[in-house]
Amino acid sequence: MAVLRVLTPARALGAASLLGLLAAWTILVRLGVYRFAYLPDPLASVQVGLGFVTSWRFATNISYSAYRVWTAWALACLIATPLGLLLGWKRTAALVGFPALEVLRPIPPIAWIPAAILFFPGVEPSVIFICFVGAFFPVLLGAKQGVEQIEPQYFQAARCLGAGPWRIFVDVVVPGALPSIFTGFAIGMGIAWMAVVAAEMIAGEFGLGYMIWDAYALARYPLIVVGMVIIAVIGSMSSAAIRWVAGRYLRWAGNKG
Amino acid sequence: MAILTARFRGLGARRQVKRAHRRWRDTLLRTLSFAILVGAWLLLVSLPGLEKVPGPVSVLRSALGMSAGPFLAEAVRSLFRVTAGFVLGAAAGIPLGIAIGCWRPVRYLAYPAVEALRPIPPIAWIPLSILFFVHVESQIIFLTFYGALFPITYNTIAGVAGIDQRLIRAARSLGANEWHVFRRIVLPGTMPHIFTGLSVAIGITWLMVIAAEMIASRGGLGYLTWEAYTTFNYPTIFVGMAAIGVLGALSSALLRWINRRIMPWRNRL
Numbered sequence: 112m113a114v115l116r117v118l119t120p121a122r123a124l125g126a127a128s129l130l131g132l133l134a135a136w137t138i139l140v141r142l143g144v145y146r147f148a149y150l151p152d153p154l155a156s157v158q159v160g161l162g163f164v165t166s167w168r169f170a171t172n173i174s175y176s177a178y179r180v181w182t183a184w185a186l187a188c189l190i191a192t193p194l195g196l197l198l199g200w201k202r203t204a205a206l207v208g209f210p211a212l213e214v215l216r217p218i219p220p221i222a223w224i225p226a227a228i229l230f231f232p233g234v235e236p237s238v239i240f241i242c243f244v245g246a247f248f249p250v251l252l253g254a255k256q257g258v259e260q261i262e263p264q265y266f267q268a269a270r271c272l273g274a275g276p277w278r279i280f281v282d283v284v285v286p287g288a289l290p291s292i293f294t295g296f297a298i299g300m301g302i303a304w305m306a307v308v309a310a311e312m313i314a315g316e317f318g319l320g321y322m323i324w325d326a327y328a329l330a331r332y333p334l335i336v337v338g339m340v341i342i343a344v345i346g347s348m349s350s351a352a353i354r355w356v357a358g359r360y361l362r363w364a365g366n367k368g
Numbered sequence: 369m370a371i372l373t374a375r376f377r378g379l380g381a382r383r384q385v386k387r388a389h390r391r392w393r394d395t396l397l398r399t400l401s402f403a404i405l406v407g408a409w410l411l412l413v414s415l416p417g418l419e420k421v422p423g424p425v426s427v428l429r430s431a432l433g434m435s436a437g438p439f440l441a442e443a444v445r446s447l448f449r450v451t452a453g454f455v456l457g458a459a460a461g462i463p464l465g466i467a468i469g470c471w472r473p474v475r476y477l478a479y480p481a482v483e484a485l486r487p488i489p490p491i492a493w494i495p496l497s498i499l500f501f502v503h504v505e506s507q508i509i510f511l512t513f514y515g516a517l518f519p520i521t522y523n524t525i526a527g528v529a530g531i532d533q534r535l536i537r538a539a540r541s542l543g544a545n546e547w548h549v550f551r552r553i554v555l556p557g558t559m560p561h562i563f564t565g566l567s568v569a570i571g572i573t574w575l576m577v578i579a580a581e582m583i584a585s586r587g588g589l590g591y592l593t594w595e596a597y598t599t600f601n602y603p604t605i606f607v608g609m610a611a612i613g614v615l616g617a618l619s620s621a622l623l624r625w626i627n628r629r630i631m632p633w634r635n636r637l
Contacts, residue, residue: 222593
């Protein structure tokens with residue numbers, strides 16, 4: 112009976128789904144269908160991956176990428192959150208600040224790469240700037256929309272009870288916007304990871320994006336697959352960490368966070 | 369009675385004046401916003417160490433001096449790659465999302481595999497795409513397609529999941545068959561979410577096309593911008609960025625317009 116409880120039909124089909132994916136990969140590689148011949152099958156990938164994960168090169172590359180993403184993300188959160196709150200709260204601020212930012216927003220972070228190299232001396236600040244641009248707008252919009260979603264009655268009630276601007280900010284604006292702010296943080300983290308991979312491919316020395324591009328250029332194809340998996344794991348762990356924090360501290364907000 | 373209407377008219381006029389004032393003030397503030405942007409740019413360029421960065425004037429001059437033909441040709445190339453990937457992504461993602469959302473066996477079978485692939489950022493597929501596709505055009509279109517696929521699929525799934533089950537039960541008890549339930553309830557109920565997915569996807573396809581063109585270096589606005597950097601043609605970098613921004617904003621606006629036309633009952637996206 113215990114077996115039956117663990118092995119529900121849903122889980123069985125889910126396992127079948129993942130196994131099917133792995134089986135399709137293995138068969139395509141083993142039969143050498145088209146370019147799959149260049150790739151390692153899952154077992155070989157694990158072998159290459161284990162060898163790589165224990166190497167110094169892995170430690171260097173991963174710490175470069177993580178350092179770039181997290182620095183850029185933290186900077187974006189520090190700057191864009193207060194700015195977004197202000198733009199969502201004060202109409203005048205929104206009118207002065209938002210149109211200029213709306214002009215810059217449709218430019219994807221990747222398109223900033225040449226300009227970033229021009230602005231900053233060296234690779235490091237350029238890559239961080241590109242990730243910063245990627246994380247900045249989702250965080251900004253998260254904070255702004257968070258404030259805009261707050262019921263106007265809350266502001267009126269706080270004012271009736273004699274709250275000044277600072278009290279309204281602390282007791283109404285920030286807590287009301289917090290779930291949306293965290294959503295922005297999580298989206299910003301995702302885009303920062305995308306941006307770092309692209310920036311490292313194009314401009315970088317070191318980093319996971321540079322590594323998979325280098326692996327392609329040197330025809331060390333198995334390393335590409337390993338790199339992709341590592342990027343996926345670290346990226347989703349970063350987002351999961353943010354959601355975990357949001358879930359812990361925003362229990363009152365339901366599952367909006 | 370006459371006095372009353374007159375007073376109301378007076379009130380209306382005052383309100384109109386107030387509103388006109390407000391509109392003026394708003395326009396002024398918005399103009400100020402752009403002025404600040406240009407001012408910040410001018411200030412940035414005059415900083416020591418940033419002599420290489422072109423100012424707004426030289427960028428404008430370079431944009432006006434450019435021959436329109438080749439520039440438009442690059443823009444059309446990027447636009448084609450974005451459109452092709454986007455349309456393919458929608459054609460695959462919407463049915464996949466509806467199938468995963470509607471049929472439990474499909475959900476159990478397909479969802480874990482989709483979920484396993486999702487965390488890989490589309491950018492990380494660039495080397496494999498170049499390895500797999502011989503033709504540059506198909507390399508880039510695969511990447512834009514892949515970037516569009518996941519947001520569309522996931523939002524479609526969320527849309528189907530958000531449909532009120534009572535509507536479906538009510539329709540069934542009124543004698544609706546599967547097709548009717550799908551056509552009258554599932555599809556219209558999912559549409560707003562599909563459009564959310566499409567509007568996220570169009571942003572990601574633009575991001576993907578620029579990255580892919582910079583790396584694959586076969587034409588397009590991304591390549592133009594990168595090439596401008598490597599050939600020290602710095603003002604062109606900013607012309608390219610502006611063109612990318614304008615086209616991106618236009619495609620999002622087009623999508624919003626279609627959304628309003630198809631679903632007039634929902635004016636917010």
